[in-house]
Structure formats: structure tokens, C-alpha cells
Amino acid sequence: MHKVLRELKVELGERSYPIIIGQGLLGSFDLTPWVAGQQVMIVTNDTVGPLYLEKVKGCFPGKAIEVVTLPDGEQFKDWQTLNLIFDALLEKRHTRKTTLVALGGGVVGDMAGFAAACYQRGVPFIQVPTTLLSQVDSSVGGKTGINHPLGKNMIGAFHQPQAVLIDTNSLQTLPEREVSAGLAEVIKYGLIRDESFLAWLEDSMESLLRLDAEALGEAIYRSCVCKAEVVALDEREGGLRAILNLGHTFGHAIETFAGYGNWLHGEAVGTGMMMAADLSVREGLISADDRARAVALIRRARLPEWAPSGMTSEDFMNLMSVDKKNVDGRLRLVLLKAIGDAFITENASADNIRDTLRAFLPQAG
Numbered sequence: 235m236h237k238v239l240r241e242l243k244v245e246l247g248e249r250s251y252p253i254i255i256g257q258g259l260l261g262s263f264d265l266t267p268w269v270a271g272q273q274v275m276i277v278t279n280d281t282v283g284p285l286y287l288e289k290v291k292g293c294f295p296g297k298a299i300e301v302v303t304l305p306d307g308e309q310f311k312d313w314q315t316l317n318l319i320f321d322a323l324l325e326k327r328h329t330r331k332t333t334l335v336a337l338g339g340g341v342v343g344d345m346a347g348f349a350a351a352c353y354q355r356g357v358p359f360i361q362v363p364t365t366l367l368s369q370v371d372s373s374v375g376g377k378t379g380i381n382h383p384l385g386k387n388m389i390g391a392f393h394q395p396q397a398v399l400i401d402t403n404s405l406q407t408l409p410e411r412e413v414s415a416g417l418a419e420v421i422k423y424g425l426i427r428d429e430s431f432l433a434w435l436e437d438s439m440e441s442l443l444r445l446d447a448e449a450l451g452e453a454i455y456r457s458c459v460c461k462a463e464v465v466a467l468d469e470r471e472g473g474l475r476a477i478l479n480l481g482h483t484f485g486h487a488i489e490t491f492a493g494y495g496n497w498l499h500g501e502a503v504g505t506g507m508m509m510a511a512d513l514s515v516r517e518g519l520i521s522a523d524d525r526a527r528a529v530a531l532i533r534r535a536r537l538p539e540w541a542p543s544g545m546t547s548e549d550f551m552n553l554m555s556v557d558k559k560n561v562d563g564r565l566r567l568v569l570l571k572a573i574g575d576a577f578i579t580e581n582a583s584a585d586n587i588r589d590t591l592r593a594f595l596p597q598a599g
């Protein structure tokens with residue numbers, strides 16, 4: 235039998251939806267109340283499908299279920315792979331009443347969500363995230379899309395899911411490296427908006443790394459609360475939502491430079507958040523002790539702390555110049571005013587940015 239641990243709602247008026255967090259939900263939690271018609275198309279990949287597909291089918295009693303299985307990897311978050319979803323939908327004559335279900339990590343979620351945003355100009359979808367990163371971040375908030383060789387997530391749409399179903403048991407099969415990647419986004423919430431959560435993470439890091447169920451449930455719930463609040467205040471990133479991008483300007487540059495899939499998204503965000511904390515010190519915003527606190531926690535999550543070998547400051551500047559947050563050619567960065575208080579600025583000094591980049595190049599170590 236399943237156990238629902240926590241439930242919360244992303245408050246977006248008529249686009250509001252629940253996030254249901256529990257244990258043993260895959261296979262027994264009934265998701266049909268969030269399915270509009272009779273047809274369900276589950277989008278998964280060739281790693282997650284063999285682990286959880288049969289169980290998830292049990293969440294849709296009485297519905298006609300089809301499946302499309304994508305190749306696994308960030309390098310497949312592209313047009314060609316996205317088309318496999320459209321091919322499957324069209325070959326079987328799916329209509330606007332079909333509900334897509336994203337079963338997998340953030341890559342599957344972003345692609346299935348984007349397919350749902352586009353297919354016949356928009357069909358409903360449900361997120362069933364199975365990585366820590368997707369449970370705390372990508373399944374919530376409606377950012378969907380694919381990568382372009384010149385930049386991360388450059389093609390996409392805002393499209394909110396009907397519901398998010400999080401079964402924390404699925405994390406028991408997750409490789410260690412993916413657990414660390416997910417922890418980067420968890421730490422992000424403490425840094426941007428919730429100092430007390432950061433303090434709790436400092437106390438709980440060892441429990442989280444050993445996949446203690448109670449600690450995971452708490453970390454996922456508190457992360458989802460934070461993300462849901464920010465998204466409810468600024469759904470389409472007019473302003474505040476950009477704080478969810480802490481570390482991402484540097485991190486996306488790293489992912490693109492390294493080649494999609496070589497650095498995990500969370501790994502790049504971990505290094506990127508250390509860089510953001512470093513720049514915040516250089517800008518006179520936080521103390522060196524605050525930076526040390528952020529860096530120590532990111533290190534304890536077993537995340538990398540140097541840029542990829544061969545990457546130069548110029549590579550960073552070129553890749554960061556295409557960031558979506560930039561306006562009129564000005565680099566906009568998320569920095570920290572304090573631990574638990576982030577803001578977006580285009581006023582960071584060019585000298586300080588250059589010094590931060592240099593400090594994180596591999597030869598600096």
C-alpha cells in the first residue's frame with residue numbers, strides 16, 4: 235500500500251495543480267482524476283522504462299495507455315528526439331484529449347512537457363519525476379524545452395502540468411552521482427530564500443547522501459514549497475523567478491562547453507553556485523565566512539568545484555553572453571545579499587567577474 239507523506243499546491247489560478255509526495259505511489263496512486271480523456275501517452279527513456287513503466291501504468295486504471303521510449307541522456311534533449319514524441323502521437327492519431335505523462339528525470343520531463351505545450355497547440359501533461367533533481371525542481375513550475383548546440387534550454391515554452399506525483403522510493407535506484415546533482419538544486423533553495431533550510435541541510439547532509447527516507451521526504455517537501463512559492467509569485471520569470479537561476483549562468487556555460495551530458499546539470503550548478511558566492515564576496519555583498527559556508531555544504535554534497543579542464547575565462551564570457559536573462563547585451567547574474575537572500579543584478583563589476591572566473595579555472599587549483 236502507498237503512503238502519501240505531504241501534499242501541496244502550486245497556486246496559479248486556473249492553472250493551479252497539486253504536488254503529491256509519498257512512498258510507494260507508483261503503481262497504486264490513482265492519477266485518473268487529472269486525465270481529461272481516455273488516452274494516456276507515457277513518455278520515458280530506456281533506463282527508467284524498464285524500472286518503473288509497468289508500475290506507473292497502474293496509476294491509470296481504465297485508460298488506454300501508449301508509451302514512447304526515448305534514448306537516455308542530456309545529449310538527446312534535442313529536436314530529433316523531441317520529434318519521436320510527435321511521431322508517436324501522430325501515428326496513433328492522438329487528439330487534444332490525450333494526456334502526456336513524463337516518467338523520468340528532468341530531461342524526459344522537459345521534453346515531454348515541451349511536446350505537450352506544442353502538440354496540437356497544447357495538450358495536458360502530468361509529471362512523474364524519478365530523480366532527486368526532477369522531484370525538487372524540474373517537475374514543478376512549467377519550464378519546458380530542449381537544448382541548442384549554442385545554449386542550454388534555448389528553445390522552449392511555459393506549460394504547467396496538471397499534477398506532479400513524487401514517489402520517493404524511486405530514488406533508491408538512483409546512481410550516487412545523480413543524488414549529488416539533485417542536492418545542488420536542494421542547496422540552491424537554502425541559499426536563495428531560506429537560511430533555516432540551509433541550516434537543516436547542514437545537519438542532514440549525511441542522511442540525505444545515504445538516502446534516508448525521512449530526510450529525503452523533508453528535503454523534497456521544503457524544496458517544492460520554495461519553488462511553488464516563487465513560481466506562484468512570478469510564473470513567467472518577469473523578475474523574482476530568476477533567483478531560481480542562482481549558479482546557472484556559470485553552470486549553463488560549463489554544461490555547454492563540456493558537451494551536453496558530460497557534466498550533469500546539478501554538478502554544473504554546484505560549481506556555478508560556488509562562483510556566484512565568490513562573486514558576491516568580491517562585490518562586497520556577503521562575508522568570506524558566508525562564502526565558506528556555502529562552499530562547504532556544496533563540497534559535502536560531493537559536487538565538483540573547478541571548471542572543466544581546458545575552459546578559459548573567454549569561453550565563460552562567450553557562453554554566458556547568450557544567457558536568457560541578459561538584456562541589451564548586459565550580463566545579468568543572480569548574487570547573494572546574504573545566505574537565504576538572492577537577487578538579480580546587471581551591475582557586477584567586469585573586474586570582479588573576471589577574477590571569479592579565474593579563481594575557478596582548473597589551473598587556479
Ligand SMILES: NC(=O)c1ccc[n+]([C@@H]2O[C@H](COP(=O)([O-])OP(=O)(O)OC[C@H]3O[C@@H](n4cnc5c(N)ncnc54)[C@H](O)[C@@H]3O)[C@@H](O)[C@H]2O)c1
Nearest residue numbers: 281306339340341364365367368371372377404407408499
Ligand atoms: N524545467 C525546469 O525547471 C528544470 C529545472 C532543473 C533542471 N532542468 C533540466 O533537467 C535536466 C536534468 O535532470 P536530471 O538531473 O533529472 O537528469 P536526467 O533526466 O538526465 O536523469 C539522470 C539520469 O538518471 C536516470 N534515472 C532517472 N530516474 C532514475 C531512477 N529512479 N533510478 C535510476 N536511474 C534513474 C536517467 O535515465 C538519467 O540517466 C537538465 O536538462 C536540466 O536542464 C529543468
Ligand SMILES: O=C(O)C(=O)C[C@@H](O)[C@H](O)[C@H](O)COP(=O)(O)O
Nearest residue numbers: 371375377386387475478479482558
Ligand atoms: O524554474 C526555474 O525558473 C529555474 O530556473 C530552475 C532551474 O533549476 C532550471 O535549471 C531551469 O531549467 C533553468 O531555466 P533557464 O531558463 O535558465 O534555462
Ligand SMILES: [Zn+2]
Nearest residue numbers: 419482499503
Ligand atoms: Zn537547474
